[in-house]
Amino acid sequence: MKKKFYDFCKKNNLKVTPQRIEIYKIVINSKEHPSLSMVYKSVKKKFPNISIDTVYRTLRKFVEIGIVKEVENYEDFRRYDGFTENHHHFHCIKCYKIFDIPYNEVGKLSINDFFNKNFEILDYKIILKGICKKCKSKKENTKNPLGF
Amino acid sequence: MKKKFYDFCKKNNLKVTPQRIEIYKIVINSKEHPSLSMVYKSVKKKFPNISIDTVYRTLRKFVEIGIVKEVENYEDFRRYDGFTENHHHFHCIKCYKIFDIPYNEVGKLSINDFFNKNFEILDYKIILKGICKKCKSKKENTKNPLGF
DNA sequence: CTTTTTGCAAAGCGTTTGCATTGAA
DNA sequence: TTCAATGCAAACGCTTTGCAAAAAG
Numbered sequence: 001m002k003k004k005f006y007d008f009c010k011k012n013n014l015k016v017t018p019q020r021i022e023i024y025k026i027v028i029n030s031k032e033h034p035s036l037s038m039v040y041k042s043v044k045k046k047f048p049n050i051s052i053d054t055v056y057r058t059l060r061k062f063v064e065i066g067i068v069k070e071v072e073n074y075e076d077f078r079r080y081d082g083f084t085e086n087h088h089h090f091h092c093i094k095c096y097k098i099f100d101i102p103y104n105e106v107g108k109l110s111i112n113d114f115f116n117k118n119f120e121i122l123d124y125k126i127i128l129k130g131i132c133k134k135c136k137s138k139k140e141n142t143k144n145p146l147g148f
Numbered sequence: 149m150k151k152k153f154y155d156f157c158k159k160n161n162l163k164v165t166p167q168r169i170e171i172y173k174i175v176i177n178s179k180e181h182p183s184l185s186m187v188y189k190s191v192k193k194k195f196p197n198i199s200i201d202t203v204y205r206t207l208r209k210f211v212e213i214g215i216v217k218e219v220e221n222y223e224d225f226r227r228y229d230g231f232t233e234n235h236h237h238f239h240c241i242k243c244y245k246i247f248d249i250p251y252n253e254v255g256k257l258s259i260n261d262f263f264n265k266n267f268e269i270l271d272y273k274i275i276l277k278g279i280c281k282k283c284k285s286k287k288e289n290t291k292n293p294l295g296f
Numbered sequence: 297c298t299t300t301t302t303g304c305a306a307a308g309c310g311t312t313t314g315c316a317t318t319g320a321a
Numbered sequence: 322t323t324c325a326a327t328g329c330a331a332a333c334g335c336t337t338t339g340c341a342a343a344a345a346g
Contacts, residue, residue, distance in 0.1 A: 015300055015345050028230035033237075033246040035225040036335085051303045056336065058301095059228060071227040071237065071246060072273050077183040077310090079219040080207060082176035089181075089219065090267055098181040098219060101263070115249070119238055122278040130270040163320050163325060184310085199328045204311065206326095225335090302343070311333080318327070 005067065012065040022046050023058045024067070033071050072127065090128040094135035101128070153215065160213040170194050171206045172215070181219050238276040242283035249276070 005024055009016050026042045027034065034042070040055045062068035079098065088101040115121075153172050157164050174190045175182065182190070188203045210216035227246065236249040263269075 013300090017301065017345070019302075024230075027228050030230070031245070033227045033229050035227050037225070039228070049303075052335095053304085053337075054302060059226075063228075066232065067230075069229045069232055071223075071229050072275070077185070078207075079181045079183050080175050080187070080211075081181050081217045081219050082172075082178070082215075084214065084217055090269075093270070097179070099267070118281050119247070119276070120279045120284055121238075121276050122241070124274060124276045126272055126274050128267070128269050128272040131268045133266050136268060161325085165320070165326065167327075197328075200310095201312075201329085202327055298346090300343105300345075302341105304340090304342105306338085306340105308335105308337070310335090313330100313332070315329090315331105316327105317329100318325105320325080321323090 008065055008067045014061065014065070019043070019047060019050055019054055020058055023055060024062065027059075027062070027068050086123075088126045088128065090130065090132070092132040092135055093129055094131055094138075097132060099132065101126075156213055156215045162209060162213070167191070167195060167198055167202055168206055171203060172210065175207075175210070175216050234271075236274045236276065238278065238280070240280040240283055241277055242279055242286075245280060247280065249274075 005021070006016060008014075009020075014020070022043050023039060026039050030038075030042075032038070036052075036055060036059060039059065040050075040052050043050050043055060059068065063070055081098075081100075083100050087103060090099040090101050091097075092099070153169070154164060156162070157168075162168070170191050171187060174187050178186075178190075180186070184200075184203060184207060187207065188198075188200050191198050191203060207216065211218055229246075229248075231248050235251060238247040238249050239245075240247070
């Protein structure tokens, strides 16, 4: 684990600083998939003077080099849906469009027993990512249709 | 559709204003699951003087009364994950913890043919929501473990 | 020694709030 | 005529940026 960290840093020309080591440890050891403010509070125990932007920059770096991932259901902007029945979504990574997918167009999901014993599942969503038909036939897509 | 809107407004003591009608139309008719700024740009065509906070307030109201939904993968804060292998997540709605779920603990998803013909699926994530074992045995959970 | 990283402060930007005015019922 | 909604401006909170000092390699 420590080796993995050093390797990633070396490979990506990142200097290994005590702050980075500590932030990495916190993310790895946390069972809660911490938010930034949680990481910040935690690092401060060891480095009371650390500034919050160091945490921001460090986590961004970690995501960039792939040693840490962002939990999937975060996007920069809220988006709205007038179709209020329960359904899934397909996200096109090229044009940023989101397509509604009715339940029956995706195979039914069967949750296994172990899982059902430990969690009460109220709802689930399948989020598919890929490229829509239109974008597959285009060379490139430069325009951002969302207007930002 | 128009009737649905009037009914929802009446039931929830919302006044039917031209701005609200227009915003609702935009969300309903958009195929793109618009972001706020896209809605804003769109309403401005009809109401050049509309202020952005009206759009904010209106969309919030709509979500509140349930006539519009927020696309699921939006959360207020980024959260981080040191487990970089591909896996699913279970979100506890009580304690806000996110649990890692290996692929094999959830039944395999079979995508049907229609779907595969129209979309190139690069990845999919199953996001389960519910209540974890610990929270099921508790009466209430007042503490927010994420630190915000 | 050179180059990156840190901490600080200020700026940026999406979102929310207070308030007087306007408009729906 | 009453009470909610709008538009405006200011405030708010999370995130980013510029820069000099400090630390890593």
